[in-house]
Every structure is written in structure tokens, then in C-alpha cells.
Amino acid sequence: MMGPPYPYPSRPTRLSCSSTATHSNASDPSRRNIHRKENQFIYRNGSKLHAYDREKVPYPSSFDRDVIELQSLDNAILLDSTGKSTYIDFEARPKPTRCLDIGTGLGLWVISAAKLWPEATFVGLDMVNIQIPLQVLEQDIAERIEWVHTNILRNKLPFDDDEFDHVHINGIALGIPENKWYPLYEEIRRVMKPGATIEHIEEDAIFPSLPRWYTDPLRAHSRGLSTSGSVQARLSYSASSATSHLRHEHELLETLYDDVWSTRFINAYPTSILPGYFGAFFERVLSPPVVQYMSPPFAPFAPLQGTRDSKIPPLPRAITPHPNGTTTTIPQGNGSPRAATFTNGSLTTSPSSTLRVSTEDVAKCGLSPCPSVSSLPHEELDERAPSQKDPEAASMLSNTSQAGSYSSGSTSSKSAKRPSVMLLASPEEGTSLGGDSAADIFPVEKVQAQDEQTKYMHLYRTVTWVLSTKEAMWDELLARVQARDETLRKFGWKDEDYNEQASRARFEYAIDQYQSDMRGRISLWNCAVQNGWELPFRDPPTQAEVGEEMQLRHEILEAQKQSDTGALEPPVRKIRILIGSKES
Structure with a gap:
């Protein structure tokens, strides 16, 4: 259902050329019933999916809770890295007064921007009704927001010409066939005022794998x-x-x-194709090279010791190479976790994984010593990764082509030297529009300073x-x-x-x-421990289970030592930011 009646003064319902557009303040009950929330979803094998035909809406993702909650993560990372809801510097130009968010999802960007720009009104547009109910928001925020539902692939945008002075788009590309970008951008330009700005953020469809x-x-x-x-x-x-x-x-x-x-005729790598389409419709285009979030290190093994009451030393420590080739140990957490072994699934299918641990650390945890990956050679430095000795190089554009970076290799001293985020400037994917001012859009240094656990997220x-x-x-x-x-x-x-x-x-x-x-690769238990949480309690493992787990860990470490440790893991996210305007 659309929820209780809108509690604030209603605005006139916009006449739309689309028969499928719905508005949060629509007064026709029969119209609202046609588009009730439950009628917009179907359930298949436990997945909550939109009810549109695939030909009409090829968007393949489910709307399960854990999926839509990813929007909260993205919004939090944006706010943390920029301190605001946009990559555009509105300090040097008039702040927007009428904003459109296409693919609004939960509506988190709209709500954040409404707090940033208290004089502006907002429309959040999406194909399904999953937005946060306006009734739960503060009145001064809710009365400036409207949720609108329509299929942008089949219908014209239900707005007047020259209506908005800012348009925000984030994460719709993996639901847009490649032949639809021209008509979509044409419609977006139509509803933008002369002088309006547009901000479009997209990322590639990456499939993380394991070596x-x-x-x-x-x-x-x-x-x-x-x-x-x-x-x-x-x-x-x-x-x-x-x-x-x-x-x-x-x-x-x-x-x-x-x-x-x-x-579905959807390009899985929108970061490479969108600059061409975007630049054909908008002026003053700025776009830094593709932003790459690098793979996190493998977490240490979880401690195996038995009960909540037993005192377990700190987790094994990561060995971090210095630019001069030496290594030092850096504690992985501030406290001493006290709990039994935590593994998702059986002991034999989800070990906590394999950041370098020393034989001494293993012994301190009461575990049988096993070969340590810290014994792998550290003297060979990877020329493809920016050195930590040169912060500027880590923040600047990498001239490295991605060819050869996508094999399933292990983490090593080489990959350990990679920064958490890079701006890619390869001929294939690193198209930059706007010169040096474009590179300044993304706050590389601030993102690199984020907690390491952010990589796992x-x-x-x-x-x-x-x-x-x-x-x-x-x-x-x-x-x-x-x-x-x-x-x-x-x-x-x-x-x-x-x-x-x-x-x-x-x-x-x-x-x-x-x-x-x-x-097991993500090892959220490790992130929790680093932030002061205790490992979940479970019954102490039997002697046979401990022996089996130790044998497994031994084999993983041995396999890692013998693997091609020079191969870099691919990035886990690749994001393109595009900023432009409509000049006339």
C-alpha cells in the first residue's frame, strides 16, 4: 500500500503523459490501488523481484532487504568521503532549488540533500515503491519531498520542460540497455533548466572470485x-x-x-561507455578517471580456542612491508577477543582466511605451528602498484593497463602495497574529461585514510x-x-x-x-573484532575438529606459498563520476 494519507499540505497532482506514473500525493484511491506496493513485486525461490516483464524492465537485481540496504552503505561512504551529498562544488555557484533523483531507491540521497539544501524541493523517481515513507521524516524535510514512480525506459519523464536545476543519478546503468541511453539522456536534458547541473555515478558489474x-x-x-x-x-x-x-x-x-x-543488451562496464553518451548531451563535462576500490587483504585465521571464559591473546598480526623492503608487525586490533572459534558454515568450508601470520603468533594462540605465508619473499616490489613511499603517486593516476591484473592470484607483499583506492588512467578505462579539475572531484586522499575495514564492506x-x-x-x-x-x-x-x-x-x-x-573471504568477524566486538560464542571444538581445521589451515598456507604471488587481485569496485550542465 502507499501508506496513510499524506499529512502535509498537498501540492497539485502533476498531469503526466505516462499512464504508469504514480505520485505519493495522488488522491484517486483506485489509481493508488493499481500501484500498491505488493502488486509491484513477485517472489521466486525466496527472491523478491519486480513484476514488470523482462522486455519492459530488464533490471535483474532482487529487492531483498540485504540488497536494498546496500544503498545505506553507499550513502554513508559518500557522506564520509565528501562531507556532503554531492561531488559538485556548490560553494562557487547558486545552490539548487528544484532537484530530481532518478533511480532514487530508498530515497536516501534525496533525504540527505534535503538536509543540505533547506530551500530546495525534491522529486525521487523510481520504478518501484520502496522509498522511506514521508510520514516518518521530520516535517520540514518531508514537505519538500515527493516520490514518483514510472518506467523511464517506456515512458517520458512526467515533468515539465526546464523544471529542475539539478539532476542526480546513481546506479541505474545495470538496468539500462545500451540503445536506451540516447533517448534517456535526451529526456533528462528536456526537464533541466538552462544552467542546471547533472551528476551521474555508475559502477561496473564485477564478479569477485577466489584464487x-x-x-x-x-x-x-x-x-x-x-x-x-x-x-x-x-x-x-x-x-x-x-x-x-x-x-x-x-x-x-x-x-x-x-x-x-x-x-539484456546491457553493457556490464558502463564506466567505459557513459562518457561518450553523456558528453553528447551535456556541456562543461567533468569526469575523473575510473575510481577503483582495491581488494582487501585476506583476514587472519580466527582463534580456535574453546570457551567464552578462556583468555585468548590478540589475533595474529599482519606483516606489512616497508618501502625499504623490511617488514614490521602491526596489531590487527586493539583488544583481546574472547570467544570460541567463529566460522560461517562448517569448520571445513569457511575458514576465516589467510592474512600473513607468524609461527610465533600461532603458538601464542595455542595453535599448532604451521608454515607461515610471512616467509614468502618480500624483496620483489610490484612496479604496477604505487609505492607507499610516494603518497602523491598513490593518489595520482595509475598508468597501468588492467591487462594482466585480473588473474586470480594471492595476496602478497606486492598486493599489500596497493592503496585502498586508485584513479585508473589506462587507455581502455581511464578516460578523463575536464583536465586536472576533473581529478580533483574525487577525494582520493580522504578515501585512502578511511578505516581498513571499509575495504571489506x-x-x-x-x-x-x-x-x-x-x-x-x-x-x-x-x-x-x-x-x-x-x-x-x-x-x-x-x-x-x-x-x-x-x-x-x-x-x-x-x-x-x-x-x-x-x-569466509570477507570475514566480517574480523571487522567486528577490530571495532571492539567479541567473537560470537560457540561450543568448543572437539579434538578431531581442531586437528581437521589445523590441517586445512596448513594446506591453505602451503598452497598460497606455492602459488604465483605476483598476480594482483582485481579491484572489487570500479566507479565512474560524471558531472555536466545544460548551458542553453
Whole structure:
């Protein structure tokens, strides 16, 4: 439902050329009932999806709570990095008085901007009604906000010509077919006043993966503990010898994820294509190179010791290389966590992962010594990563091409030297518009100064987005199964698997495995401990479980030592900021 009647003085309902536009202050009850919130969603296998036809709205992500809450994370990071709701410097120009937010989602940007510009009115536009109810906002904020619903791919924007002096867009590109950008930007320009500004922020569809040295030991132990002939053992196709040639454990899901975009004619890399479209419709365009948020380091192993009452020393410490080639140990937290082992899933499928730990640290935690990745050579410095010795180089544009940066390698002293965020200036992805003034738009130094745990939240955001397209990925797999696509045999399909039921079981297993593996990679327990929380309590592990876990950790560390530690992990997010204006 649209909620209780709007409690503040109503504005005249805008006449719209769109039969699907809805307004929070619409007075026609029958019109409101047609567009009740529950009628805009369908549920498939636990995912909450929009109810539009795929041809009309190709947006593939779900509207589950954990997905839409990502908007809160993005908004918080923007406010923390800029101190305001925009990358535009409105100190040197008149502040906007009438603003449009396209793809408003929860409406968080609108609410933040309404607090920043108390004289302005706002319209938040989206295809579904998931916005924060105006009734829960302060009156002086709510009375300046309006939520509008329409399908921007099929309908003209339900606004007058020259109505807005600022337009904000964030995160709609992965729902826009590439052939729709020209008509969409044309409509946006129509509703902008002469002199109005526009700010458009988009990011690429990245599929985070894990290196083989991490996942192969997990799968080996999983097979060893599986009961003979069990369903899980049969579905462990990813660890079988037939799939050992795959680039990484979750290549099937990555392939389906790519198909989600290509079959919808959506470019999965809007950071590379939008400058051309944007520059064709707006003037005074500024756009820094693509912003890259780098992969976080692997977290330390969680302590294995037994009960909440036992005193557990601080977590193992990360070894950080200095520019001169020496290493020092830096404590990973301020306190001494006291709790039992925390792992998401079984001990054998989700270890907390593998930041460098020393034999001494392991011994202090009461664990059996095992080979330490800190023994890996540190003298080879990666020329592709800006040195910490030169802060300016870390903040400036990297002249490195991304070719060769996307293999699934391990974290090492080389990747440890990478800054948390970089501005990319490769010919393929680093198009910069506006010269030096464009590079100043993004506060690189301030973002680099953010807490290290922020890196894990960026990874969490990207992984959650991937999982939000689960049902869209299933549609792509089902199409392959029905076409008896022979390429599925690469992923372990047999003749008896070319049916919907068997393929769905395989798909669910692959999703669960990816979710479990990435949960271990993200290691939110580690972020919590760094911020003063205690590890969740669980029953002490048995001696057999401790032995199994120690063996697994030993194998992971050994595999990491033997891997190609020179390979860099790809960024977990790549973001493009575009700023322009309508001059006449």
C-alpha cells in the first residue's frame, strides 16, 4: 500500500503523459490501488523481484532487504568521503532549488540533500515503491519531498520542460540497455533548466572470485568429510578432476553473470561507455578517471580456542612491508577477543582466511605451528602498484593497463602495497574529461585514510549485488539446459543433468558454495573484532575438529606459498563520476 494519507499540505497532482506514473500525493484511491506496493513485486525461490516483464524492465537485481540496504552503505561512504551529498562544488555557484533523483531507491540521497539544501524541493523517481515513507521524516524535510514512480525506459519523464536545476543519478546503468541511453539522456536534458547541473555515478558489474590456492584445499576437505554417496558429494562437481582446468572455482556463476547482461543488451562496464553518451548531451563535462576500490587483504585465521571464559591473546598480526623492503608487525586490533572459534558454515568450508601470520603468533594462540605465508619473499616490489613511499603517486593516476591484473592470484607483499583506492588512467578505462579539475572531484586522499575495514564492506557490497541477480542467472542457465548447451559439460554436466530439476540442484549448490566461500573471504568477524566486538560464542571444538581445521589451515598456507604471488587481485569496485550542465 502507499501508506496513510499524506499529512502535509498537498501540492497539485502533476498531469503526466505516462499512464504508469504514480505520485505519493495522488488522491484517486483506485489509481493508488493499481500501484500498491505488493502488486509491484513477485517472489521466486525466496527472491523478491519486480513484476514488470523482462522486455519492459530488464533490471535483474532482487529487492531483498540485504540488497536494498546496500544503498545505506553507499550513502554513508559518500557522506564520509565528501562531507556532503554531492561531488559538485556548490560553494562557487547558486545552490539548487528544484532537484530530481532518478533511480532514487530508498530515497536516501534525496533525504540527505534535503538536509543540505533547506530551500530546495525534491522529486525521487523510481520504478518501484520502496522509498522511506514521508510520514516518518521530520516535517520540514518531508514537505519538500515527493516520490514518483514510472518506467523511464517506456515512458517520458512526467515533468515539465526546464523544471529542475539539478539532476542526480546513481546506479541505474545495470538496468539500462545500451540503445536506451540516447533517448534517456535526451529526456533528462528536456526537464533541466538552462544552467542546471547533472551528476551521474555508475559502477561496473564485477564478479569477485577466489584464487585456486584458497578454494582447492576447502573442496578437498569437504570431499573428505562427506558421507559416501551423499547428495552433497555428488554435487561437488567443482572440485572434481573434470573441472580442475577452470580459471577459478566459481567460473560457472561468473559465466552466467556475464550472460545476464549480454542477453539484456546491457553493457556490464558502463564506466567505459557513459562518457561518450553523456558528453553528447551535456556541456562543461567533468569526469575523473575510473575510481577503483582495491581488494582487501585476506583476514587472519580466527582463534580456535574453546570457551567464552578462556583468555585468548590478540589475533595474529599482519606483516606489512616497508618501502625499504623490511617488514614490521602491526596489531590487527586493539583488544583481546574472547570467544570460541567463529566460522560461517562448517569448520571445513569457511575458514576465516589467510592474512600473513607468524609461527610465533600461532603458538601464542595455542595453535599448532604451521608454515607461515610471512616467509614468502618480500624483496620483489610490484612496479604496477604505487609505492607507499610516494603518497602523491598513490593518489595520482595509475598508468597501468588492467591487462594482466585480473588473474586470480594471492595476496602478497606486492598486493599489500596497493592503496585502498586508485584513479585508473589506462587507455581502455581511464578516460578523463575536464583536465586536472576533473581529478580533483574525487577525494582520493580522504578515501585512502578511511578505516581498513571499509575495504571489506566494499567487497561485501559487490558480492551481495552478484547474489542479488541469482534468479536472473538461473534463467540464463535454464536456457542453456533447454538448448542442451554442450559447454555445460565443462562444468560437470552429464546427460542426466540436462533437466530443470537436476540443473536447479546444481545451481543452488554452486550459489551456496560461492556464498560460503565469499563469506569466509570477507570475514566480517574480523571487522567486528577490530571495532571492539567479541567473537560470537560457540561450543568448543572437539579434538578431531581442531586437528581437521589445523590441517586445512596448513594446506591453505602451503598452497598460497606455492602459488604465483605476483598476480594482483582485481579491484572489487570500479566507479565512474560524471558531472555536466545544460548551458542553453
